[in-house]
Amino acid sequence: MTINAARLQSHFEAMSLIGKLGETGTCRPTLTKTEMEAFKLASSWMLEAGMTTRIDNFGNLVGRLEGTHPELPVLMMGSHLDSQPYGGRFDGVAGVLTAIEAVTKLTEQGIKPQRTIEVISFADEEGWRFNKGLFGSRGILGRLEEGELDRTDKEVITRRKALIDFGCDPDKFKESEYAPGSIHCFLELHIEQGPVLDLANKPIGVVSGISGPLWWTVKLKGMAGHAGSVPMPIRQDALVGAAEIILALRHIATQIPGAPTVGTVGTMNVFPGSRNIIAEDVEFTVDLRDIDLNRRNTYEAQLRGQIEAVCRKHNLTYSITEDWNSEPRYCADWLKQIIHAQCTHLNLDAPELMSGPFHDAMALSYATDYAMIFVRCKDGISHNPLEFASYEDLALGAEVLYGTMVEVLGREV
Numbered sequence: 494m495t496i497n498a499a500r501l502q503s504h505f506e507a508m509s510l511i512g513k514l515g516e517t518g519t520c521r522p523t524l525t526k527t528e529m530e531a532f533k534l535a536s537s538w539m540l541e542a543g544m545t546t547r548i549d550n551f552g553n554l555v556g557r558l559e560g561t562h563p564e565l566p567v568l569m570m571g572s573h574l575d576s577q578p579y580g581g582r583f584d585g586v587a588g589v590l591t592a593i594e595a596v597t598k599l600t601e602q603g604i605k606p607q608r609t610i611e612v613i614s615f616a617d618e619e620g621w622r623f624n625k626g627l628f629g630s631r632g633i634l635g636r637l638e639e640g641e642l643d644r645t646d647k648e649v650i651t652r653r654k655a656l657i658d659f660g661c662d663p664d665k666f667k668e669s670e671y672a673p674g675s676i677h678c679f680l681e682l683h684i685e686q687g688p689v690l691d692l693a694n695k696p697i698g699v700v701s702g703i704s705g706p707l708w709w710t711v712k713l714k715g716m717a718g719h720a721g722s723v724p725m726p727i728r729q730d731a732l733v734g735a736a737e738i739i740l741a742l743r744h745i746a747t748q749i750p751g752a753p754t755v756g757t758v759g760t761m762n763v764f765p766g767s768r769n770i771i772a773e774d775v776e777f778t779v780d781l782r783d784i785d786l787n788r789r790n791t792y793e794a795q796l797r798g799q800i801e802a803v804c805r806k807h808n809l810t811y812s813i814t815e816d817w818n819s820e821p822r823y824c825a826d827w828l829k830q831i832i833h834a835q836c837t838h839l840n841l842d843a844p845e846l847m848s849g850p851f852h853d854a855m856a857l858s859y860a861t862d863y864a865m866i867f868v869r870c871k872d873g874i875s876h877n878p879l880e881f882a883s884y885e886d887l888a889l890g891a892e893v894l895y896g897t898m899v900e901v902l903g904r905e906v
């Protein structure tokens with residue numbers, strides 16, 4: 494093992510104290526004092542690795558190891574240090590800390606790369622505070638959408654105000670953007686957040702691609718009425734409609750056994766929300782993902798057909814708003830080959846697998862070649878204080894990341 498596993502573990506342990514929730518949980522919202530504390534700690538390690546550090550106008554923490562040929566496009570690595578409100582210690586953190594370890598080891602080995610290396614902790618990957626994620630990674634590529642600065646959190650603080658309070662200048666986003674062609678490639682290590690590696694008893698996986706999520710908000714409208722008097726046959730019960738649509742989604746997503754398709758209804762609002770009133774309005778979200786876009790499109794059409802049929806049956810009206818729609822993004826073959834070679838070198842039998850969750854790498858995929866290394870997480874649990882990856886597995890992942898980085902750098906020497 495080339496990387497320093499003990500140092501890596503101590504970094505994880507120190508980082509887990511910032512925003513600590515209960516025994517093993519983390520609450521580190523984006524653009525808060527807690528995240529700033531995490532940035533300061535990570536910055537101190539970046540400085541030890543010989544990097545300069547800055548926080549850009551999107552709220553990204555950027556560590557930079559200047560190459561001997563700084564005109565070359567940068568090798569970028571990283572992930573995020575923000576967490577879910579009831580999150581774990583490894584989601585995102587793993588990608589930042591292993592990247593810092595890889596650069597620290599490079600410096601210790603006396604290797605001076607031609608190409609500049611940047612390690613980034615991206616702002617607001619998680620997306621729950623302002624209800625839209627991948628903010629920093631989309632931001633640096635000029636891929637923000639209209640109105641994103643006006644989005645508010647639960648305390649009605651706008652993203653703009655949160656950025657300014659964090660020391661960023663939203664009027665100077667352009668200065669923090671990367672020109673086309675200025676990123677050579679992007680590498681992200683992440684815990685799997687699913688059970689595939691754990692079930693296969695493999696510590697490391699090579700990601701084939703990130704399946705694209707389709708996000709909808711569906712609104713059903715029926716007719717309120719007294720729960721005690723309106724006869725069943727003439728009811729326009731929006732909640733009964735929603736229930737049938739949820740089951741239809743489940744049937745659609747499971748029609749090919751073993752396929753990686755997943756469909757979820759995760760939130761629902763019911764109006765008026767009284768035990769003795771028939772539900773008039775129901776609003777719920779739909780999340781549909783697949784690595785095969787054709788199949789996902791087919792399922793989307795099936796779901797639209799089901800919603801239409803259910804609403805006709807119960808005399809409801811409906812609307813579907815598309816909140817997010819991204820196609821699957823595949824990892825670069827040349828990077829996957831390097832990662833596979835590193836795994837083989839370490840006697841690791843590393844399977845290829847799809848990522849259901851999206852990551853900062855998905856945003857980067859629109860600007861550069863990318864690859865991801867997955868580290869096994871226990872029982873696939875994530876976005877939960879019970880999230881767990883062993884320090885042995887994380888060290889193996891860091892070693893694979895280090896070897897991959899060196900190989901990418903070495904190709905142009």
Ligand SMILES: [Zn+2]
Pocket residue numbers: 573584585618683852
């Ligand atoms: Zn993450």
